[in-house]
Amino acid sequence: MGEQHSKQKLTLIPLVLMIFTSVYGFANIPRAFWLMGYSSxxxxxxxxxxxxxxxxxxxxEFGAAFKDSKGGIYSWMAESYKPRFAFIGMFMWYISYVIWMVNVGTSIWVPLSNIIFGEDKTQTWSLFGLNSVQTLAILGILFVIVVTWIASHGIEKIKKFTSVGGAATALINLVVLACGVVILVKNGHMAEPLSFQAFLHSPNPGYQNPLSVLSFLVFAIFAYGGLEVVGGLVDETEKPEKTFPKAVLLSAIIIAVGYSLLIFIMGAFTNWDFAFQKFANGEVTMANVAYVALNNMGYQMGLAFGAADHTAMIVGQWFARYVGISMFLALGGAYFTIIFSPLKQLIEGTPKELWPAKWSQVNKHGMPVHAMKWQAIIVIAIIAVVSFGGSTASKFFDILVAMTNVSMTLPYMFIAFTFLGFKKKTEIKKPFELYKKPWQAKLAVVVVLLVVGFANAFTIIEPAIHGDIAKTLFSIAGPLIFGIIAFVMFTRYEKKYGKQG
Known part of the structure; x- marks a missing residue:
């Protein structure tokens, strides 16, 4: 039995690929170039x-110190500061991922449509006479059931799918980098002219004022979100005190360098005015910009090799299909990590008395299968209600999304704050330390708190500035409501079991 368990442990590369699929989003690169050009x-x-x-x-540091902990970020915060504080942050964070699962369960079919048709045709899909929204809901429900069933068969199964997703994400970046260099060599110049000003000012007319520039900084900060998802995998990692920090640091460097390098190489084949007019008829959105950019890359590759305009257009369509394949696999890989890791941290880390008795039971593969089933039921129920409930239900989901905008990133501040307590507690054994001096840890915490605090404040205020007061109010209400629910749950647990948090 012990031998079987050791085979299932995560080694460095699979863990790096898991982090990569959870954090790195290829779509963030063409989106950044579209919004801000080189200045992004x-x-x-x-x-x-x-x-x-x-x-x-x-x-x-947290991962190395709590290498045997099954509770991920909850255990880190509870041991370093207070269990009640940890539970509130954890609960908010978990709810936001439930909404993420609902969103991605129905939107993952857009890249699939691009694979099949070379464009998004999901709005024309129909099963059993249902409309497109309801059809995507049925597909989304089936997707949630299948992923939950596969994931319930153990970390080994999850690792296989996240490795495919991570490899697909890595490969598309290598393809874009290689094609960009080839096009640059063939043409002898960047498609988007280089200048000192180009690195300071956006070519996008909508991103000229300070407010829009600040909104992009928030976008850039959140492009790096999701690293804490893998916190629940520390106890599933081989030699975690060494492997986990190494994987996190390696991933952080690859992701940071990857984003910057790929945004730059976009300029080798993307003339801002030409590309976004020709391939989208002026209708570029955050949802389709990756396909527009890769379509243009294929077109420019064809022209660089002397192909006729019509042939170059066909090459472009195949590149758009390729980005569809990569994004479908990357989102699918991320889904496998997120359907398991946040729930694992919530159920295995927090006091088991907070949940129904069966939820903490694990199957022969070491998975909390009952909790996973209930999670799937909740996600499926939300998908069904939103898709079949008419315009009122659709508006309700928009409200839910607004409520979780801040809830997903506010826990970054919780984690950073508890790091101060973690560093002060000498009884916590720390086999790996990067912040060796107290002032270094304090400076890092203050900087992260200020940056994420500003990003969240701006996320809340920005809709009101543009006249959408309701979205601002719901962005505030979300963390408050989820925080109050968590507070009440934990207080009831304390009173019932006489424990202090």
Whole structure:
């Protein structure tokens, strides 16, 4: 039995691929170039220096110190500060991932449509006479059932799918990098002219004022989110005190460098005015910009090799299909990690008395299968209600999304804050330390708190500035409501069992 368990332990490369699929989003690169051009690089570098790298260092220390903990970020925060505080942060964070699962369960079919048709045709899909929204809901429900069933068969199964997703994400970046260099060599110049000003100002007319520039900084910060998802995998890792910090640090460097380098290489084949007009008829959105950019890359590759315009257009369509394959596999890989890891941290880390008795039971593969089933039921129920409940249900889901906007990233502040307690507690054995001096840890915590605090404040205020007061109110209400629910749950547990949090 022990031998079988050791075979299932995560080694460095699978763990790096899991982190990669959880954090790195290829779509963030063409989105950044579309919004800010070359000037987006400065914001991505700033976000990496001020948030992602210091935050990754904290998680590395936590992971090494709590190498035997099954509760991930909850255990880290509870041991370093207070269980009640940890539970509130954990509960908010978990709820936001439930909404993520609902969103991705129905939107993952857009890249699949691009694979099959070379464009998004999901709005025309129909099963059993249902409309497109309901059809995507049925597909989403089936997807949740299948992923939950596969994931319930153990970490080995999850590792296989996340490795495919991670490899697909890595490969698309290598393809874009290689094609960009080939096009640059063939043409002898960057498609988007280089200048000092180009690295400071956006070519996008909608991103000229300070407010829009600040909104992009928030976008860049959140492009690095999700690292804490793998916190629940520390106890599933081989030699975790060494492997986990190494994987986090390696991933942080690859992701930060990858974003900046790929944004730059976009300029080798993307003339901002030409590409976004020709391939989207001026209708570029955050949802389709990756397909528009890769379609243009294929077109430019065809022209660079002397192909006729019509042939170059066909090459472009095949590149758009390729990005569909990569994004489908990457989202699928991320789904396997997220359907298991946040729930594992919630159920195995927090006091078991908070949950129905069966939820903490694990099957022969070491998975909390009852909790996973209930999670699937909740996700499926939300998908069904939203898709079949008409416009009122659809508006309700928009409200839920607004409520979880801040809930997903506010726990970054919780984790950073508890790092101070973690460093002070000498009884916690720390086999791996990057912040060796107290002032270094304090500086890192203050910087992360200020950066994420600003990003969340701006996320809350921005809709109101544009006249959407309701979205601002719901963004505030979400963390408050989820926080109150968590507070009440934990207080009831304390009173019932006479424990202090």
């Amino acid at each position: 690089i400065i914001f991505y570098v700033l976000a990496a220096i001020l948030f992602f790298i210091p935050y990754a260092f904290m998680l590395s």
